[in-house]
């Protein structure tokens with residue numbers, strides 16, 4: 001699979017079936033983030049890969065309403081960082097940007113491996129830190145829900161989420177966000 005194919009194939013599916021989690025898989029996914037660019041090569045991303053059944057169950061308690069579909073995850077990654085571990089240039093704080101790029105690489109690699117890797121913002125960072133023992137000074141940026149896409153639509157989904165399984169949510173046309181040579185509103 002080339003990069004264009006992975007970009008096109010990646011989807012934030014919510015109907016998941018189990019997938020075997022191995023140390024090799026974790027190292028592979030973690031390795032895909034290692035070569036991501038970051039400001040001054042600061043590499044501010046930190047991950048907890050959760051695949052132990054008991055800890056996974058504890059992670060269900062951190063999910064916001066509407067994200068119950070994630071109970072079918074075979075693995076949940078917590079992505080966290082500290083702003084002082086990356087560039088701060090006046091009002092520009094780069095740690096979340098750099099974590100986002102690393103996660104982007106990981107999502108494409110997961111797609112290439114035939115997996116769903118679905119980032120979510122609907123969770124409690126406070127409870128996540130409690131469950132995983134992440135120190136207070138870190139910001140938990142996203143959880144990534146990992147599984148295998150199931151053709152059988154999950155019963156945990158809302159009508160809108162079911163629609164999202166069938167058709168990729170619409171994107172802005174290029175003219176809404178691309179400017180040539182100069183910003184024009």
Ligand SMILES: Cc1cc2nc3c(=O)[nH]c(=O)nc-3n(C[C@H](O)[C@H](O)[C@H](O)COP(=O)(O)O)c2cc1C
Nearest residue numbers: 010011012013014067119120121122123142168169
């Ligand atoms: C930062 C971020 C937060 C998201 N939060 C949630 C979430 O809490 N629950 C959810 O079901 N999907 C969540 N999503 C998935 C998006 O809804 C999804 O990527 C978007 O609708 C586009 O669909 P596609 O990725 O399948 O193309 C999130 C995605 C991102 C990048």
